[in-house]
Amino acid sequence: EPEVTQTPSHQVTQMGQEVILRCVPISNHLYFYWYRQILGQKVEFLVSFYNNEISEKSEIFDDQFSVERPDGSNFTLKIRSTKLEDSAMYFCASSPWGGGYTFGSGTRLTVV
Amino acid sequence: AQKVTQAQTEISVVEKEDVTLDCVYETRDTTYYLFWYKQPPSGELVFLIRRNSFDEQNEISGRYSWNFQKSTSSFNFTITASQVVDSAVYFCALSEAGRGAQKLVFGQGTRLTINP
Numbered sequence: 001e002p003e004v005t006q007t008p009s010h011q012v013t014q015m016g017q018e019v020i021l022r023c024v025p026i027s028n029h030l031y032f033y034w035y036r037q038i039l040g041q042k043v044e045f046l047v048s049f050y051n052n053e054i055s056e057k058s059e060i061f062d063d064q065f066s067v068e069r070p071d072g073s074n075f076t077l078k079i080r081s082t083k084l085e086d087s088a089m090y091f092c093a094s095s096p097w098g099g100g101y102t103f104g105s106g107t108r109l110t111v112v
Numbered sequence: 113a114q115k116v117t118q119a120q121t122e123i124s125v126v127e128k129e130d131v132t133l134d135c136v137y138e139t140r141d142t143t144y145y146l147f148w149y150k151q152p153p154s155g156e157l158v159f160l161i162r163r164n165s166f167d168e169q170n171e172i173s174g175r176y177s178w179n180f181q182k183s184t185s186s187f188n189f190t191i192t193a194s195q196v197v198d199s200a201v202y203f204c205a206l207s208e209a210g211r212g213a214q215k216l217v218f219g220q221g222t223r224l225t226i227n228p
Contacts, residue, residue, distance in 0.1 A: 031212070031213040031214070033213070033215065035216075041217065041220075042203065042218045042220045042221055043157070043203060043205075043218040044218070045214075045215040045216065045217070048214075049213070050212065050213050055212065055213045056215060057132035058212060058215075069121055089155055091157060095213070095214065098147065098210065099162075099207075099214060100162070100208075101147070101159070101162075101214075101216065102159075103149075103156070103157045103159070105156040106155055106156060106157075107157070108155065
């Protein structure tokens with residue numbers, strides 16, 4: 001069964017450093033998403049992406065964040081200058097036309 | 113705005129007991145999808161079910177069953193004869209049912225512990 005692949009599974013970074021989280025969505029999916037889950041809390045929507053542009057973003061998705069689909073397969077989330085409060089599990093997801101969601105297994109980001 | 117409420121923060125039962133996880137939602141959309149996900153200690157989100165708002169039939173899958181009541185905006189999840197492997201955090205979620213990008217709105221989750 002096709003899956004969404006996220007790398008790395010765990011990343012530790014120094015506060016103030018830039019970090020890029022990588023995702024390979026399912027190949028025939030059209031819509032791509034990033035979600036965040038702070039430890040012990042609910043999963044929160046960050047951003048959706050379609051046709052090479054952001055279709056919706058949440059209040060959390062401020063200027064520190066950016067997304068990109070640099071080639072035909074990867075979908076990345078960049079955090080420009082990480083803060084301690086950016087420590088969380090980040091999930092990538094993709095969906096086809098007409099609905100249906102597939103989540104990746106997540107990247108646990110730890111900012112120290 | 114859409115909202116999902118899972119009032120039960122934690123539930124603890126003894127193995128083989130039946131347990132129901134509650135989910136209440138709010139939306140102004142006339143068509144929408146409801147989901148349940150399981151998050152085991154390893155952290156991934158495991159898809160359990162997606163239900164279209166037009167389909168109010170209850171669903172059963174093995175020991176799992178779901179009760180969708182549009183009149184009370186609830187989509188409850190029951191595990192029959194619970195097992196230790198069912199221990200996890202369970203999330204209910206809601207999305208608009210359109211053809212574009214559809215964000216999921218999650219509830220706070222219910223941590224379920226099944227004791228041997």
